[in-house]
Amino acid sequence: MPHLAALATLPAYFFITPAADAAQSRWVQSEGGEVRIVADRPEPDGTIPAILDIRLKPGWKTYWIEPGASGIPPQVTIDPRGGISFSGLRFPAPKAFHDGIAGYTGYDHSVAFPLSLKREKTGDLSLKISVFLGICKDICIPVQADLDLSLPQGLAENPLDRARIDDAVAALPALPSDTFKVTAASFDAVEKRLHLSLVTPPTATPAELFLSGPPGYSFGTPETVATDDGRITAEIPVRVSAKSGALKSGSVRLVARAGDQSIETLLAFD
Secondary structure: HHHHHHHHHOOOOEEEEEOOOOOHHHOOEEEEEEEEEOOOOOOOOOOOOOEEEEEOOOOOOEEEEEEEEEOOOOOOOOOOOOOOOEEOOOOOOEEEEOOOOOOOEOOOOOOOEEEEEEOOOOOEEEEEEEEEEEEEEEOOOEEEEEEEEEOOOOOOOOHHHHHHHHHHHOOOEEEEOEEEEEEEEEEOOOOOOEEEEEEEOOOOOOOOEEOOOOOOOEOOOOOOOOOOEEEEEEEEEEEOOOOOOOOOOOEEEEEEOOOEEEEEEEEOOO
């Protein structure tokens, strides 16, 4: 059954409000897995290390920021009254999947998304987060949860929590390097196609490209991919809604995976 069709048949969301528990929220259960927040004490610059921790059951998947036609992108909102600001989620490199009808992008294993949080006041802090995401197998289960934890001023660092957060940050794509980078990018607004050239490290499997852009734009499967001694050229079809503005340089994010290496960068159009 397609993910969206299955989603439409569900009468209600899973909605659970767990109690606070030190620097971890309690796990919110769903049919295909469970989610929680793990945080640590603020850094001297006010940054608060934290992750959205997703534990999947075997055979279940969850989605990337640009999930494809049949997915649900993770969404997080934070109550600012707790003294904490939020500027976005960060994602490890995803995988491409196909269910026989539609393609989608995400993760088929437990995964953690680092949260960009910052202290906005002194004293005790309260982290109240609303999460909405999809966990899917033959059907897609939308999971909505309110997660709540306290960060008192004297909170001691928990080595295990900090290790989980550090591992999630280490799994993020790296910055481009001389051996793995975009060498050219352009957008043909008439043909609605994105043209890319990259240098990638040698691997036994072809490099994978994942793109996300501003509202109104989505990206198809890369076509006419050519590889020559680690140099890749690719054309990607771009779907544009009627109300979309111009696709500007720097507005499209690329994640490229080559073997066990990945990079993330904003595309500067020629």
